[in-house]
Amino acid sequence: METHPLVKFWPLIHSVIQEIWAITEPHIEEAAIRQNIPIELYYYGELGLETFSIEEFQQRDPFSNPEQFERLFPRLEIKGWIIPMRDAGRYEVAEKTRAGVRQIIHAGDIHLVQFKSASEVDLERLLQFLKKIILANNAAPEPPLKWAITRRFRVAKQNSPAIVQVRECLMDLFAYRDDSYLSAARPHFNQAGIVWNAFGLVWSKEAVTAKKIAEVLSSRGYEMSEYRAALQAAVEVGWLEETDIAGTYRPTPKGKELREQVEKLTEEYFYRPWVMFSRGDLDELYNLLWKLREQLHEFKRDSGVRRLAA
DSSP, rough: OGGGGTTHHHHHHHHHHHHHHHHHHHHHHHHHTTTTTEEEEEHHGGGOOSEHHHHHHHHHOSOOOHHHHHHHHHHHHHHHHTEEEEEETEEEEHHHHHHHHHHHHHHHHHHHHGGGGGGOOOHHHHHHHHHHHHHHHHHOSSSSSOHHHEEEEEEEETTOHHHHHHHHHHHHHHHHHHHHHHHHHHHTTTTOHHHHHHHHHTTTTTTOSSHHHHHHHHGGGOOOOHHHHHHHHHHHTTOOOOOOOSOEEEEEEHHHHHHHHHHHHHHHHHHHHGGGGGHHHHHHHHHHHOOOOHHHHHHHHHHHHHHHHH
């Protein structure tokens, strides 16, 4: 499948999601504090709110230190958010947890709904496009494996405001993107997600030392020494090489070729279901997403001004 004309869509989709997060997540975090709900439960909704275990979490997030989950699970258990199951290290998520996450997400959506009256985007038309993609994703053969798209916790309903349904659909695409990327990349790193992540930052030139990688990926829960070891492992498999500056790395030709293969395969997996769209459909979809991003950004800016004035 020729994906070159389509590759511009994911950066735009991701930027729309980021604009939505900028509007909703401050209110979600405030609601979580006010209602004494651990904010982690909101983020774990993307990993699924049926059962918790390190093994399950690493299906979607193989790049974070599993010790973070090990430390948090007992605290969630004490408060009754999760319930131990017979399988060691596996927990059932309590119904009150799902209800609580719905409540705090709703606190963010209340502010997102205010955007509707200010929007000139045909949200219903955009929603038609997004739902069509999601149906095609669900029907597409594997790979990609559909772990993320199947597991993620959804809140929007058929009668939810259009912008809330758009947000939910975009998060489904976010999940499918992760499914596509991990299906393409995981065969190369297996359980060594930290090595692949460190290699990726060097490849993208975002960070080329263990210290910088630890700073950029601080939320992942690994120390600089662990990234130093990960970089050395990437050297040993031929993905990276050290430069003339000690502690600084660059990708080898082998590493560059591998990353290009994975990126290309990710695009192929992600866009394969889009073959149903005509060129005119794609142009219309791109314009709708672009307008939505621009107007969300303007709405966010104006909302911030109003809050400061108050």
